[in-house]
Amino acid sequence: MKRMSAGGGWAAVRYTLEKAGDAGGLWRLYQRLSRKNACKTCAFGMGGQKGGMTNESGAWPEVCKKSIQAQAADMQPPIPLALFERTNVGHFATMDPMTLEYLGRIGHPMVLKAGDTHYRPIAWDDALTAIADDFRGRRPDALTFYSSGRASNEAAFLLQCVARAAGTNNVHNCSYYCHQASGVGLHQALGSGTASVSLDDLEHADFAMVIGANPASNHPRLITQLVAMRRRGGQVLVLNPVRELGLERFRIPSQPWSLFFGSKVSDLYLQPKIGGDIAVLKGMLKALLARGGAIDRPFLSAHVEGWPAVEADAAAVSWETIERHSGLSRAAIEDAAARYARSKAALFMWAMGITHHEHGVDNVFAITNLALARGMVGKPHAGVMPIRGHSNVQGIGSVGVAPALKEAFAERLTRLYGIEVPTTPGLDTYRTILGMDEGKITGAFCLGGNLYSSNPDSDFTRRAMQKVETTVYVSTKLNQGHFHGRGKTTYLLPCLARDEEHQTTSQESMFNYVRLSEGGSEPATADMKSEVDIIAGLAARWLPKGKVDWSRFTSHDTLRAAIADVVPGWEDLRDMGKTKKEFTIAGRVRHTTEFPLPDGKARAFVTPIPDNLPPPGHLMLMTLRSEGQFNTVVYDKEDIYRAIDRRDVAMLNASDADRMGLRPDDIVRVETTAGALDGLRVRILDVPPGSLVMYYPEANVVVPRKIDPKSGTPAFKSVPARVVKSVERPVAHHARRAPEEVAVGQP
Numbered sequence: 001m002k003r004m005s006a007g008g009g010w011a012a013v014r015y016t017l018e019k020a021g022d023a024g025g026l027w028r029l030y031q032r033l034s035r036k037n038a039c040k041t042c043a044f045g046m047g048g049q050k051g052g053m054t055n056e057s058g059a060w061p062e063v064c065k066k067s068i069q070a071q072a073a074d075m076q077p078p079i080p081l082a083l084f085e086r087t088n089v090g091h092f093a094t095m096d097p098m099t100l101e102y103l104g105r106i107g108h109p110m111v112l113k114a115g116d117t118h119y120r121p122i123a124w125d126d127a128l129t130a131i132a133d134d135f136r137g138r139r140p141d142a143l144t145f146y147s148s149g150r151a152s153n154e155a156a157f158l159l160q161c162v163a164r165a166a167g168t169n170n171v172h173n174c175s176y177y178c179h180q181a182s183g184v185g186l187h188q189a190l191g192s193g194t195a196s197v198s199l200d201d202l203e204h205a206d207f208a209m210v211i212g213a214n215p216a217s218n219h220p221r222l223i224t225q226l227v228a229m230r231r232r233g234g235q236v237l238v239l240n241p242v243r244e245l246g247l248e249r250f251r252i253p254s255q256p257w258s259l260f261f262g263s264k265v266s267d268l269y270l271q272p273k274i275g276g277d278i279a280v281l282k283g284m285l286k287a288l289l290a291r292g293g294a295i296d297r298p299f300l301s302a303h304v305e306g307w308p309a310v311e312a313d314a315a316a317v318s319w320e321t322i323e324r325h326s327g328l329s330r331a332a333i334e335d336a337a338a339r340y341a342r343s344k345a346a347l348f349m350w351a352m353g354i355t356h357h358e359h360g361v362d363n364v365f366a367i368t369n370l371a372l373a374r375g376m377v378g379k380p381h382a383g384v385m386p387i388r389g390h391s392n393v394q395g396i397g398s399v400g401v402a403p404a405l406k407e408a409f410a411e412r413l414t415r416l417y418g419i420e421v422p423t424t425p426g427l428d429t430y431r432t433i434l435g436m437d438e439g440k441i442t443g444a445f446c447l448g449g450n451l452y453s454s455n456p457d458s459d460f461t462r463r464a465m466q467k468v469e470t471t472v473y474v475s476t477k478l479n480q481g482h483f484h485g486r487g488k489t490t491y492l493l494p495c496l497a498r499d500e501e502h503q504t505t506s507q508e509s510m511f512n513y514v515r516l517s518e519g520g521s522e523p524a525t526a527d528m529k530s531e532v533d534i535i536a537g538l539a540a541r542w543l544p545k546g547k548v549d550w551s552r553f554t555s556h557d558t559l560r561a562a563i564a565d566v567v568p569g570w571e572d573l574r575d576m577g578k579t580k581k582e583f584t585i586a587g588r589v590r591h592t593t594e595f596p597l598p599d600g601k602a603r604a605f606v607t608p609i610p611d612n613l614p615p616p617g618h619l620m621l622m623t624l625r626s627e628g629q630f631n632t633v634v635y636d637k638e639d640i641y642r643a644i645d646r647r648d649v650a651m652l653n654a655s656d657a658d659r660m661g662l663r664p665d666d667i668v669r670v671e672t673t674a675g676a677l678d679g680l681r682v683r684i685l686d687v688p689p690g691s692l693v694m695y696y697p698e699a700n701v702v703v704p705r706k707i708d709p710k711s712g713t714p715a716f717k718s719v720p721a722r723v724v725k726s727v728e729r730p731v732a733h734h735a736r737r738a739p740e741e742v743a744v745g746q747p
């Protein structure tokens with residue numbers, strides 16, 4: 001596949017025109033995108049009451065390929081019922097994520113009863129009554145409630161209210177598999193688990209360090225900000241094992257000069273070994289300490305606890321150790337430190353290259369240590385910024401979709417709304433899958449997402465999820481979870497997309513900015529329901545009459561008032577439906593040195609350098625997403641910026657391939673302690689020697705169940721793996737079926 005000269009550009013424009021065709025024409029797509037709804041893809045955020053394709057600073061057009069992909073996919077017609085009649089679950093289970101995504105919208109409630117081979121339609125009332133009767137017969141702690149970042153704040157808040165009213169804290173969300181390590185680390189270090197900055201800060205900072213993230217593919221509008229930072233004299237430093245084209249050069253479609261000639265994105269690009277971030281960040285700190293004046297001593301002594309130990313640790317570690325674990329030279333790390341030392345307002349931003357490790361929280365601490373060293377948290381235009389994924393992933397956590405609630409939240413929920421918060425600890429996402437395997441979780445309610453595909457060790461996950469007696473999915477389109485992650489009885493309940501809602505909904509961006517979406521677009525069928533109507537309808541049928549009148553909670557205004565009553569900092573949400581005034585959540589953006597920890601001080605933590613050197617005969621595997629993908633959803637098989645033409649590939653450094661006698665298109669088998677994947681084609685990628693790269697979620701089959709003990713986040717990276725030349729004939733990636741799937745019946 002031909003390598004492009006820059007990310008973005010005409011390819012993105014061409015792609016938009018193609019997608020417009022899928023969505024029924026450019027005008028139709030434009031109309032949907034320009035309505036007053038928050039972007040339904042990433043949490044960088046745009047749209048809302050300032051208008052579609054507009055960000056909170058008023059900049060237009062803020063739209064990208066990801067947004068267009070998701071919008072066009074939601075505008076598909078419904079899946080014909082005849083397809084469900086003629087396709088059994090075993091056949092659906094052989095379909096890859098992209099095939100399922102493009103089958104269309106789920107247009108009607110469907111059920112797969114125990115022993116059935118086919119999903120078939122069911123009336124809404126019958127479905128909700130049957131689920132209610134089933135859930136009523138189970139112990140509350142045998143149930144689990146999961147939400148993806150698609151859900152609105154109103155639906156997510158209601159979901160956790162219902163779960164707690166039923167008597168369980170088994171409430172969790174998709175961030176437990178992406179940024180939970182960021183939340184835990186930032187909470188402990190700075191007192192708040194989200195970004196400490198606003199978009200305005202990003203527009204004024206003079207230094208950005210982008211660590212373990214590929215925003216060119218996953219959050220494209222962030223690239224516009226990085227390019228702007230460089231134009232005003234700032235520096236952008238990238239730390240990523242993979243040399244990503246879009247982080248070097250990007251053609252910004254909305255800027256004619258950039259579109260034609262491309263814009264440089266980064267000033268310094270460092271490619272550490274996989275899992276080598278702590279070594280690099282500690283090396284930068286060591287270099288700063290050696291420069292003397294680069295450290296903000298007054299800030300550290302007045303506002304940071306634990307600094308002397310961190311400083312002593314950085315001073316004690318040898319450059320030899322740092323170089324060995326980072327794979328970078330001392331000179332390169334000192335260069336990075338010197339650039340940081342010159343900045344007046346620095347931002348640190350990261351994604352799953354940081355969190356998807358067994359040492360994910362320590363990675364975050366290494367970042368906060370480096371930021372604190374120069375007093376880059378607690379003042380305007382500087383701070384830390386986890387690059388969050390799905391559009392409302394931050395909001396669903398804020399409104400209580402988590403196993404533990406803050407004390408004030410729980411107290412107000414009980415006092416004001418009569419919902420007793422149970423005292424038994426709730427299970428997070430990974431422990432839920434273990435609970436399913438152990439037979440402790442027998443009923444599951446999933447508000448969006450694809451819990452199956454987002455888990456490590458796919459074979460184990462499939463077995464665990466298929467032990468559940470009753471599983472409910474509230475979904476817009478089909479995904480592999482509906483087949484591999486089905487319960488014995490499974491309901492598919494079709495919901496409206498955000499821009500099809502009948503009432504306004506709200507969403508929170510990664511900058512703690514809450515938007516209001518107006519909804520109102522025509523849904524694909526009249527048989528789809530609002531997320532809130534589905535949850536409230538279930539609660540009304542399931543839970544005893546009395547304390548809570550669930551029918552009141554079908555009003556989004558009432559739900560917003562309840563959130564404002566209960567969730568600290570969300571008071572401005574109360575009248576948002578009427579005022580349409582969007583807002584930044586109080587107490588999150590940190591422009592002063594008062595940190596919300598008991599003594600008002602931030603914390604520095606010593607971070608040991610983990611053993612990231614693969615055993616002899618192994619490479620170090622990391623999984624990642626492609627340009628044609630968002631989370632577990634695959635829109636295109638090609639990964640155009642990396643010039644990779646397919647997804648069933650094992651990507652490695654040219655020198656490793658030579659050493660192993662491998663050439664592009666050779667067929668290999670990848671083996672780890674979790675299992676093996678056959679029929680992969682070799683591709684060469686610009687990564688440090690010793691690295692192996694594969695696509696998530698397909699590669700989850702070989703990702704072992706190793707968890708960061710501090711956050712519960714699975715380690716989808718830093719997996720020792722063997723690559724073996726295969727003598728077997730190539731097999732299609734999706735053709736790999738578990739025996740129990742085949743047994744369900746042939747197509």
Ligand code: SF4
Binds near residue numbers: 046220
């Ligand atoms: S960067 Fe994110 S929020 Fe902005 S348009 Fe793209 S997907 Fe939407």
